[in-house]
Amino acid sequence: MSETKSEHRADSASGAAAIPGDRGGPANSNDPGGPSGPGGLFARIGARTAQRSPAAVSWFRQAALLPVLVVILVVGALQSSAFFTVNNLVSGVGQQVSALGVTVVGESLILLIGGMDLSLESTYGLAPMIAAWLIVPKLAFGSGAMLSPYLGILILLAIGAAVGLVNGLLIVKVRLNGFIVTLGMTVLLAGVQNGVVHGQSPYELPSAFSYLGNAFVGQVPVSLLVAGAIFVLTGVFLRYHRVGRSIYAIGGNPEAARAAGIKVDRVKIGVYVAGSVFAALGGLMEAGKVSSVTVQQGYQEGIIFTVFAAAVIGGVSLRGGRGGMVGAASGVILLGLVQNVIDLAQVSNYWQLAISGTVILFALALARVVGGEASAD
Amino acid sequence: MTAARTGTAAVEAVGIHKSFGPTHALRGIDLALEPGRCLGLVGRNGAGKSTLVSILSGLLAADAGGVRFGGEPAPPAGAVHAWRERIATVHQHSMVVPDLTVAENVFLGRLRQRRGAPGWRPVAWRAVRAEARRTLADWGLDIDADAPCRGLTVEQRQLVEIARAVASGSRCLLLDEPTAALEHDAVGRLFERVRQLTASGVAVLYISHHLEEVFEICDEVAVLRDGSLVLSAPAGELSRERLVAAMVGPVPVREIDERLSQLDLSGARAEEAATAGHLLEVRDLAAESPHGALHEVSLQVAAGEQVGVVGLISSGVVTLGRIVAGADRADAGAVLLAGRALKNGRRDAALRAGVGYIPEDRRAEGFVGLLSIAENVTMTVADRLARAGRGVLAPRALERAAAPLAGALSVAAASLKQPVAELSGGNQQKVTVARALIRDPKLVVAVTPTRGVDVASKELLLGALRAAAERGAGVLLATDDLDDIEHCDRVVVLVRGRVAARFRRAGGSGAPFDREALIAATEGLDAPQPREQAQPHPREQPQGPDELDREDGRA
Numbered sequence: 057m058s059e060t061k062s063e064h065r066a067d068s069a070s071g072a073a074a075i076p077g078d079r080g081g082p083a084n085s086n087d088p089g090g091p092s093g094p095g096g097l098f099a100r101i102g103a104r105t106a107q108r109s110p111a112a113v114s115w116f117r118q119a120a121l122l123p124v125l126v127v128i129l130v131v132g133a134l135q136s137s138a139f140f141t142v143n144n145l146v147s148g149v150g151q152q153v154s155a156l157g158v159t160v161v162g163e164s165l166i167l168l169i170g171g172m173d174l175s176l177e178s179t180y181g182l183a184p185m186i187a188a189w190l191i192v193p194k195l196a197f198g199s200g201a202m203l204s205p206y207l208g209i210l211i212l213l214a215i216g217a218a219v220g221l222v223n224g225l226l227i228v229k230v231r232l233n234g235f236i237v238t239l240g241m242t243v244l245l246a247g248v249q250n251g252v253v254h255g256q257s258p259y260e261l262p263s264a265f266s267y268l269g270n271a272f273v274g275q276v277p278v279s280l281l282v283a284g285a286i287f288v289l290t291g292v293f294l295r296y297h298r299v300g301r302s303i304y305a306i307g308g309n310p311e312a313a314r315a316a317g318i319k320v321d322r323v324k325i326g327v328y329v330a331g332s333v334f335a336a337l338g339g340l341m342e343a344g345k346v347s348s349v350t351v352q353q354g355y356q357e358g359i360i361f362t363v364f365a366a367a368v369i370g371g372v373s374l375r376g377g378r379g380g381m382v383g384a385a386s387g388v389i390l391l392g393l394v395q396n397v398i399d400l401a402q403v404s405n406y407w408q409l410a411i412s413g414t415v416i417l418f419a420l421a422l423a424r425v426v427g428g429e430a431s432a433d
Numbered sequence: 434m435t436a437a438r439t440g441t442a443a444v445e446a447v448g449i450h451k452s453f454g455p456t457h458a459l460r461g462i463d464l465a466l467e468p469g470r471c472l473g474l475v476g477r478n479g480a481g482k483s484t485l486v487s488i489l490s491g492l493l494a495a496d497a498g499g500v501r502f503g504g505e506p507a508p509p510a511g512a513v514h515a516w517r518e519r520i521a522t523v524h525q526h527s528m529v530v531p532d533l534t535v536a537e538n539v540f541l542g543r544l545r546q547r548r549g550a551p552g553w554r555p556v557a558w559r560a561v562r563a564e565a566r567r568t569l570a571d572w573g574l575d576i577d578a579d580a581p582c583r584g585l586t587v588e589q590r591q592l593v594e595i596a597r598a599v600a601s602g603s604r605c606l607l608l609d610e611p612t613a614a615l616e617h618d619a620v621g622r623l624f625e626r627v628r629q630l631t632a633s634g635v636a637v638l639y640i641s642h643h644l645e646e647v648f649e650i651c652d653e654v655a656v657l658r659d660g661s662l663v664l665s666a667p668a669g670e671l672s673r674e675r676l677v678a679a680m681v682g683p684v685p686v687r688e689i690d691e692r693l694s695q696l697d698l699s700g701a702r703a704e705e706a707a708t709a710g711h712l713l714e715v716r717d718l719a720a721e722s723p724h725g726a727l728h729e730v731s732l733q734v735a736a737g738e739q740v741g742v743v744g745l746i747s748s749g750v751v752t753l754g755r756i757v758a759g760a761d762r763a764d765a766g767a768v769l770l771a772g773r774a775l776k777n778g779r780r781d782a783a784l785r786a787g788v789g790y791i792p793e794d795r796r797a798e799g800f801v802g803l804l805s806i807a808e809n810v811t812m813t814v815a816d817r818l819a820r821a822g823r824g825v826l827a828p829r830a831l832e833r834a835a836a837p838l839a840g841a842l843s844v845a846a847a848s849l850k851q852p853v854a855e856l857s858g859g860n861q862q863k864v865t866v867a868r869a870l871i872r873d874p875k876l877v878v879a880v881t882p883t884r885g886v887d888v889a890s891k892e893l894l895l896g897a898l899r900a901a902a903e904r905g906a907g908v909l910l911a912t913d914d915l916d917d918i919e920h921c922d923r924v925v926v927l928v929r930g931r932v933a934a935r936f937r938r939a940g941g942s943g944a945p946f947d948r949e950a951l952i953a954a955t956e957g958l959d960a961p962q963p964r965e966q967a968q969p970h971p972r973e974q975p976q977g978p979d980e981l982d983r984e985d986g987r988a
Contacts, residue, residue: 295828296825296826296827297819297824297825297826298815298816298818298819298824298826300826301808301815301826302812302815304801304803304804305801305804305808305812308801308802308803308804309797309798309800309801309802311797311798312797312798312799312800312801313801313812314760314780314781314798315758315760315780315790315792315798315799316784316812316813316868317780317781317783317784317785317812317813318781318812318815319781377801377803378803
């Protein structure tokens with residue numbers, strides 16, 4: 057066994073040398089701060105973030121969008137005197153981003169477990185469509201069933217839950233690829249949304265049904281209050297609840313989570329269900345805001361791209377396990393403000409998309425620079 | 434064509450040195466392989482076999498010395514095709530591309546092309562198929578050249594690799610643990626092929642952990658130990674004892690009767706008599722697994738007892754540990770904890786029943802790198818902490834809960850908030866161990882817990898398992914490292930997924946286990962056999978266990 061013996065000797069020598077150094081602090085505590093020269097600044101920023109405690113790092117990363125938000129606020133104020141008013145920012149932008157925001161909460165949860173769901177946009181359209189179809193009169197393109205609006209809202213949530221459950225089971229239990237499953241699902245649901253009303257848009261929504269989307273408390277839209285509450289509660293849930301923590305564990309390393317006795321499959325399916333329910337709720341807000349459910353709502357508007365952009369700009373990693381509600385919220389606010397500035401500047405309709413796309417790419421690059429290597433991936 | 438070269442070695446290693454950082458992997462290897470001969474290369478894990486194979490096949494360049502083929506210097510490093518024409522390797526794990534046909538695999542990377550403009554030379558499919566069919570027929574291989582490899586058995590895939598080797602024109606063949614994945618009958622058929630190859634003048638280097646195979650198939654045997662060639666002799670002139678002694682190395686001579694007293698010759702029967710009241714009972718476990726198959730494995734662990742399960746890495750030790758922990762499913766058999774059957778393949782249920790688990794591959798299963806030490810350590814008790822906090826898992830509560838154990842295992846970190854990804858390997862392992870122990874498990878399953886950690890951490894980890902046993906927990910330690918089982922009360926040896934031998938700890942001041950008998954058992958010298966005869970033979974051996982090992986442990 058001279059073989060093992062000599063290994064031991066080498067090990068014990070290096071081990072003895074390494075241990076006092078180890079106790080001195082983290083491995084990178086005396087990192088000089090990255091190379092100088094071109095790129096040195098970014099490298100140094102990255103090195104600095106690595107030294108912070110994880111909580112500080114996550115706040116730092118999540119706050120990476122603050123400078124961008126400030127720039128947009130300045131640009132908006134210079135552009136139009138109507139921009140910096142409560143009426144515009146709270147009532148206008150606030151109402152506009154709520155529906156998107158609630159959907160982004162759903163997508164962020166799914167991204168955190170390392171999944172992705174393209175079908176949220178169709179749930180966002182289909183759930184309110186079916187509900188509205190069941191409650192409005194035939195003349196307003198309803199089914200004639202004339203159900204109570206409260207029952208309609210329950211049905212809407214149930215549709216969300218059912219879609220999420222099917223997605224979750226197909227992805228987790230049948231082990232199909234999440235991208236393809238939800239791609240197929242989004243097309244299927246959009247088809248149902250169109251088919252059930254033969255391309256018509258039910259209107260004359262009862263006030264109980266549209267309350268969430270169009271009511272105001274003073275100048276503050278109810279949808280903004282509800283969306284804000286959902287962000288805060290989800291954030292607290294993720295940070296302080298056992299299941300919230302296991303979402304991070306699963307996204308960070310599913311095998312380690314499983315080995316630690318976390319019910320990985322159950323949590324994953326639950327997150328797909330929750331994500332779709334949030335999307336359905338976002339759809340309810342959107343429907344209430346415009347007092348009708350159009351065939352375009354969701355899939356044909358292509359909102360899933362905005363949803364992903366908001367989450368990723370906000371620091372929620374597409375690889376799972378990273379990000380939080382502060383970042384997701386700032387991503388949503390940023391995109392809402394950009395849209396608002398473009399609207400106020402009366403940019404030609406033909407060019408609006410190009411500008412939005414440019415801003416998204418710019419914000420992503422900036423988040424990467426400020427937040428370091430790990431953000432916006 | 435080989436006749437011209439007779440007398441010249443087909444492949445020759447001349448004074449090969451190779452270092453990886455401070456590790457001297459090979460220290461001047463001289464080795465010659467004659468045409469038409471089969472040379473067995475044996476040595477324990479870490480002896481340098483893989484490094485030598487990589488250098489002989491051109492995957493690694495030697496620091497000093499060189500390789501010669503038929504007396505001529507080897508092609509330059511990186512000239513892949515030139516190397517392949519001289520020497521071919523059949524790897525332990527299948528290297529066929531499952532979705533391509535047999536013919537395409539046989540000519541992988543060197544498909545015959547038609548003439549054409551540069552950049553557009555279409556594959557000459559008809560010639561490729563015909564040539565593959567001819568090669569297969571020449572060697573009597575009954576495989577359809579047009580079939581996709583996906584549908585082939587493990588044995589057939591290996592034959593495709595051998596066909597690839599001979600079709601490349603190479604007259605040297607490296608077989609790296611070729612029988613590891615084969616059934617018993619297939620091993621015999623493989624040996625027929627090897628004899629056929631050597632008869633045609635091919636030189637074969639046969640690397641194996643199974644010494645009985647080496648005696649059966651090889652003309653000569655070379656033993657590597659600690660990077661040096663310590664023995665090279667015709668197989669017929671070697672005794673098993675001498676071979677094992679060469680692999681193990683020089684150790685102080687010990688009293689034979691003392692060594693005999695360490696062997697638990699009645700182990701199996703003693704266990705059967707005392708099945709009642711065991712903490713863990715594993716009954717007739719069988720499983721197919723990429724970690725190694727299991728066949729009808731039974732064992733028991735009592736409360737407060739440490740039981741080691743040792744064997745080569747593909748022998749099924751890892752599979753056994755994973756199944757008991759609930760991380761893998763068994764195909765048959767049962768795992769009972771305190772008399773109650775554990776749900777098959779349900780890690781979460783096993784955790785709640787009281788099974789702590791230290792997984793084999795830390796990076797894959799041991800921790801979540803992005804999360805803090807506190808969070809990782811408390812991951813297994815999150816339900817209890819949440820109950821205590823009325824549903825709230827406050828970060829501070831996690832730190833308070835994790836602190837005592839992290840302190841006891843001396844996890845070196847700036848704070849418990851630090852992400853585990855930033856820690857050194859040894860500290861990451863400590864986090865994994867703490868995660869398993871914090872729930873105060875009735876049974877701890879540890880799979881190769883000391884792999885890749887320094888010697889100080891190693892002692893600490895094994896000490897933690899011993900402490901758990903002293904608190905009354907049972908410990909099941911599945912490992913391929915014989916140094917890990919020093920504290921165990923009993924040891925079960927697995928060979929090819931079957932229990933090959935059982936040992937009981939010796940009393941007195943000597944080494945707890947006879948390392949030589951253990952090594953002989955794990956290398957398959959006495960196995961596989963029916964259980965009644967499964968005791969290691971207490972042969973007369975010139976050497977005893979290595980006592981210096983324990984001195985090193987103290988250092």
